[in-house]
Amino acid sequence: MRVLLIDGHPDADRLSARLLDLYALALPEGCAPERLALRDLDFDVLATRSYEGMPAMEPDLARLFEAIRAADHIVLAFPMWWGGAPALVQGTIERLFLPGQSFAYHAKDPFWDKLLKGRSADLLVTMDTPPLVLRWLWGFPIGRRWKRQILGFVGIRPVRVHCFGPVRRGGAERGLPRWRLRLARAAATASKLKRPPKGNTP
Template identity: 40%
Template sequence: MPRHILIIEAHPDGHDRHLCGALADAYAKGAANAGFTLRRLDVAKLDFPLLRSREEFENGMVPEELTAAAEVVQWAEHIVIVFPLWHGTMPALLKAFLEQVFRPGVAFQYRNRGFAKMLLTGCSARLIVTMGMPTPVYRFWFGGHGVKGLRRSILNFAAIRPVRQTFFGMVEKVDEAGRQHWLTKVEALGRRGV
């Protein structure tokens, strides 16, 4: 049975010539060839307001500009988020997008007592992260804290599990053969839908 896959390309620079865009394309190619049903969001091409208060987050509506994005998040059975590491975590534009879309009524629901009800049960995710530093330095020296925060505090909070990670480090130094190896690896992930 075809699986619903959402690819969120989250490089803040809206140009299509960066590695994140190529990785998202590679995943989409593999998934499409395997027969999965795909949707794609390019966060840099969306225009939406920032959240500025707890009241707005808890009781406000998803902005009209992101209503379709919220619907496709609820439709997805697997979400792939591709982004560059900036200051050890996701870029601010991705964080702002997630704050607007992963809110009460979409990703979870507050209850009168106890923990919130998670609304995205049955969905899994893959984080594909590019960075300038060596991957082991990010994982072991910095503890992967920025990606852990995204996984635990946003995705797992909405019941998205498992959340797998693929890191590509030293991106400015990679040659064309290395880049092609990465694209082939991501295309294979897309074919498997993981």
């Protein structure tokens, strides 16, 4: 199984990177991991336009997209800021997930082809919000959006969203021992996720 690990934190050496380290260490034999950090890629994250005016992909962005296409399982780690992903992550999605390469609308009905199907994902989301509050009081908006409107829209499923928090006031240090076990379970079971056959990406 080819596993793509993506660090979506704008800064290096943060908790997101540590969680990816632990996940990678727990991958079973036979997995082929590849790791990228969005902050290290050379592309204009703000160059988002309407679909018709979107600029061509820079080489690093094209390399990321090819890595996604080659992967069987994607692990994306990022902090939750203001209820969502950092602008670096959101901008990358807007540059990558374009019609004709990630999805294709039908001409005669309201549906679309999901061109990135056949891949699963784990999201590792750090936060100051207590995860139970996020899920049960606020309805888990970040998880529903990523599962249905972002990754699910282009065919990536199943998507498991793992929340780690609160991280303030020593919460990360106290939480790491049990988070390590959660990450080990996620890594060990990733190959068993039921993925549909891969889509016919261009």
